[in-house]
């Protein structure tokens with residue numbers, strides 16, 4: 001195993017020792033309380049990180065405001081060049097950063113590397129995009145007039161990110177925002193500030209190597225009080241927030257009350273429908289990875305498996321068998337499939353959810369509970385559970401950020417399964433396992449899944465950066481990452497130019513003087 005080499009990793013990334021922000025080298029001011037960063041891997045204190053006070057926050061926003069005046073004037077392809085250099089920094093530090101993600105957050109080393117790869121990929125995407133921030137041209141109804149639209153930089157983008165993808169989600173936002181000419185102020189989860197400090201440092205180095213203002217990328221640390229400063233700040237035209245629906249509703253309200261824009265990527269309650277025409281072997285692999293990967297802490301994690309009664313027992317037996325093979329332990333040991341939850345509060349939520357499920361009539365099919373013993377001394381390791389339940393159980397309707405998979409039976413037509421799949425308040429990701437073309441197309445049609453992501457013969461998680469990422473209903477409606485998600489980071493301007501010597505009015509109106 002990689003053992004306890006995180007000190008080494010902190011040194012490689014240049015952030016060893018107690019972490020206190022100042023204006024030197026990284027645009028992060030912090031003179032507030034200290035947070036202990038405890039690794040869920042072994043329960044050890046990795047470092048202490050100082051939080052930003054209101055005064056620190058204001059200093060950061062002032063430097064960001066000044067930096068925007070310079071950055072917006074840099075041509076977009078040159079902004080892309082900066083993002084390209086940042087991707088190179090990530091490539092050079094991929095192993096160290098992936099390992100730090102794994103230590104601080106608890107996901108497997110492979111997934112930590114995957115997360116850094118996602119950052120590199122979105123940077124590459126953004127570099128190409130920096131030459132493709134296209135607007136449309138329109139035909140004017142007036143002779144001798146030309147109409148077109150342009151996309152201009154917006155200003156400061158506030159980024160509130162969650163612990164589960166401590167670095168990738170920031171990069172989906174920041175790589176696009178930067179090529180769009182915006183400057184970024186990042187508030188990472190207070191559970192994972194170290195990886196944020198490391199990324200911020202790498203990006204600041206690129207900015208300073210290019211003699212650009214450090215305020216182009218800023219960091220503020222702390223809990224929801226710092227998030228609140230961002231949401232309420234009229235100097236911030238766009239707040240992008242990833243996390244729980246509860247948090248999203250608070251942010252959305254604060255941003256809307258000042259008529260700012262928000263981009264929300266909130267909870268999911270993602271299901272895979274398994275029809276009688278499914279490939280059961282593929283189904284089991286897809287469902288198990290979807291449910292236990294990242295210890296069930298992706299917003300795209302598979303929470304529900306809606307299985308036709310004809311194949312129900314077969315799927316159930318195969319799942320229980322597969323869960324029996326899962327190895328739980330140190331996520332840096334590549335022999336393990338499942339690492340810890342983020343902290344002991346998350347363990348409590350997992351245990352509470354299982355209790356509630358039982359009270360509501362569910363049957364837990366696998367061994368479950370917290371793991372005890374030497375290897376599990378952090379107290380954050382749990383056994384992934386498969387639970388036979390009904391879609392209308394209160395607990396099934398909620399998103400529990402833990403490896404609990406609800407197994408639900410449906411009868412009759414696919415429409416019944418689709419109704420269950422859509423019968424929750426969240427609308428992020430969904431999937432169908434079938435070799436039947438009619439079923440697949442119905443699932444993807446306007447009568448099918450109501451989610452932002454709908455897949456055929458793959459699971460609910462593991463979305464690629466090239467597509468727009470996000471979902472409907474209580475998932476918040478925002479789209480990050482690929483496709484044309486960049487448009488939310490810019491302001492659209494419609495331009496009409498008259499190249500004649502007369503001034504005809506639109507809609508045929510006459511106004512003679």
Ligand code: UN1
Nearest residue numbers: 165298299300461462463
């Ligand atoms: C998240 O959990 O917030 O689709 C993002 C996936 C990843 C991103 C998840 N690409 O699993």
